Amino acid sequence: MKDIEKDLTIPIIARVEGEGALHLKIHEGKISQLELSIYEPPRLFEKFLEGRAPNEVIDAVARICGICPVAYQMSAVQAIEHIFEMKVSPWVHEMRRLFYCGEWMESHGLHIHMLAAPDFLRYPSVIAMAKDHPDIVKRGLHLHGLGLMLMALLGKRSVHPVGACVGGFYAAPKISAVLEVLAQFKKSLPLAQELVLWSASLPMAKVTQEFTSVCLRHPQEYPMNEGRIVSDRGLDIDISEFDNYLKESQVPYSTALQCHLQGKSYLVGPLARLNLNHHLLPAEVHDILKEGNITFPTQNMFHSVIARSVEIYYAMLEAIRIMENYVYTTTPHTPITPRAGIGFGCTEAPRGLLWHRYEFNDEGLVASSRIVPPTSQNQARIEEDLWHSLMAYGLDHSDDDLRFHSEMVIRNYDPCISCSTHFLQLKVDRV
Amino acid sequence: MEEVKPRIAIHKFTSCDGCQLAFLHLGEDLLTLAEKVDIVHFVEMGPINPTAKVDVAYIEGSISTPEEAKRIREIRANSRYLVTIGACATAGGIQALRNFADTKSWMQAIYATPETISTLDTATAISTHVKVDYEIYGCPVNSQQVLASLLSLLQKVTPTARRDKVCLECKRLGYVCVMVTKGEPCMGPVTHTGCGALCPSLGRGCYACYGPAENINTDSLTQWLSSLGLSDAEIARRFLFIQNSAPGFKEAGLKLQKKKAS
Structure with missing residues (x-):
């Protein structure tokens, strides 16, 4: 076995958002080549945003990702408000946070139950898993549904919501509508606590690895819409400095763009956020972490599923806090005064840092745009993790086992490949 | 069995x-x-x-x-x-x-x-x-x-499509017309219903994400939008957006672009 060369290809990675593949070459018991291939076709968003008016951008960028449209809208509004030198009201600040809570719950809920949990419990899909574990699946779908409800409260629908605009929201939700959602959230809070404890009890490998976590950090808030970009290795920069430190490049064995921090791969997403911001979580979250014997920071990538559960619980607490303090307003957005300039927006999408840069011209239209989605930033990290994890797992496992393990490693990152603003089709060299 | x-x-x-x-x-x-x-x-x-x-x-x-x-x-x-x-x-x-x-x-x-x-x-x-x-x-x-x-x-039945316009949805739901009362440019008169008239419910104009309705009159809407002060380029962008290549929208948008160019 040792002296033969073998190829292992996963032509379609199931249970990820968007389409990707993995090609692995093993030579004399060692990995000689490993390529995570993204074959999601490019959609050229950055070009067709050119010439568009501010609020057209908000409606357009939602279409980058059906799973995290709020993230794209929030990074874009921030960048555009930066250019127009607008300051939004405290009401808008809170409502944007509420909107984001909904998307975290929706996206994490979908990932944990439909994409990741079948791995941990060894089922091919959530449908098969539901036959043996109906209560777990129903609890997950319920929490996921609450996230959808919250997105619809402010956006009228959960996929490509229509409520957000530059300066705030088109309209404020009625108090009665908020109270209705609030009641559901309060009633369901214990389910999120159960979810955290359940996710911590899932069978997972106790393997740690070296990696750098990168995310936003705000002095008082667990990061969503605001903050500086920080790492656990001392990075601490303004979002406008992103380009100076986080470089997109091509790697010799593939054509996919990857992002590196000073030449090294890094992690973005829920685990990175918890590693760097766990101290900002409220006491209720710390209590449940203690109860489940869960500690952050952690360098075990499989703990990502726990991080997502913790963020669902946090998002519910945060949403309850905001809804309890809700006041109706007749000025849900500040008016726009377009001007030329360059601006940056960076928010914490469910999968991590989502960075936008726009330039507007004198007519108040987009002159140029750049969007760096989280999965392009995680890509180098995923490949590095696969090298590490597959060697640790043992390459003498059967092809099926290696395939299963690789998919599980990839799914820890919840790669959302459909944000194909920046992904390249890869030519896979099959030997 | x-x-x-x-x-x-x-x-x-x-x-x-x-x-x-x-x-x-x-x-x-x-x-x-x-x-x-x-x-x-x-x-x-x-x-x-x-x-x-x-x-x-x-x-x-x-x-x-x-x-x-x-x-x-x-x-x-x-x-x-x-x-x-x-x-x-x-x-x-x-x-x-x-x-x-x-x-x-x-x-x-x-x-x-x-x-x-x-x-x-x-x-x-x-x-x-x-x-x-x-x-x-x-x-x-x-x-x-x-x-x-x-x-x-x-059931081997052809699905029935409702091809009427967002305008009618607004009427059914009792929403006040945002174009008539607020002068908001709205694509509702040419857009396929089915969304639930979400944008007008927020006081904003429809941006046509549900595509063209049946028997649409894009020339008439173009005139309406012009009368609200929109330039040909702005109107063209509204047709050439989410459903830019849908029949009716494409022709209306390209016609306006051409007019602008000539």
């Missing part, structure tokens, strides 16, 4: 993944659906069997690569009914804006080595490539529309 369940597949092409969420956002109804039908191919949910013979194939996304152009033909050959879900599959989607531009120069602007990327100059609707049995336009489609189409097709 064992019951033979109908078989369905959900296929993705160039898209944002948002329309297949019409299935994944069903909640517990997804489990019920899986009891009634066999979901044989649905990559995001788990099952992979791209060449399976099915009763109904749902298609998300437009055709923008040579591989996709080939794959859709195979799917057509294996499917009794083929249904497109969403603006991308039905009209090319927002990425069809490349059809009015020089795709090669766009590729060069974004990618350092565009020659390694296999892509077509156009992003086109599924019906440009194969016969489509039923089309659902919305960006995004909603779960009710998709399930209604499935139930009809499984």
